[in-house]
Amino acid sequence: MSINVNEKNYPPTSGPPMGSLSPGTKVFQFRGGAATWFGTQILGVLITVVTLGICYPFAVVLVERWRAQNTYLLGRPLKFTGTGWGIFGLWLKWLLLCVVTLGIYSFWVYPRLTAWKIESTVLS
DSSP, X not given: OOOOOOGGGSOOTTOOOGGGOOTTOOOEEEOOOHHHHHHHHHHHHHHHHHTTTTTHHHHHHHHHHHHHHTEEETTEEEEEOOOHHHHHHHHHXXXXXXXXXXXXXXXXXXXXXXXXXXXXXXXX
16 A cells, blocks of 8 residues: 655755744655565564574664665655664673563663664664
8 A cells, every 4th residue: 555645745855954944844754665564574573583582683673774764854865874783782781681680671671772773863
């Protein structure tokens, strides 16, 4: 299924600086489709299940790249610069801490992983 986005509702690429935008201005646009999302999710699940969660960072990178490639800020595409290897060491540490603390440490993993995802997303 495809959703048609009315391009005139979004500011142009060479639009005004962020500080001069009025409240209510549409800043973000998402153009992703169901088929590519489904394929990305299936691949991510396979990577995670086959490796028993060890390679979850690589699945995260797949999904985040898809999200960034389909998201636009003031008409400019985003780009995800993170790599699976870039978060792999932290993921192993977090996984071990979750096992040792019987899952309690998982409350700290989500905010840290989210921060890494946001900090690894840039304007293209």
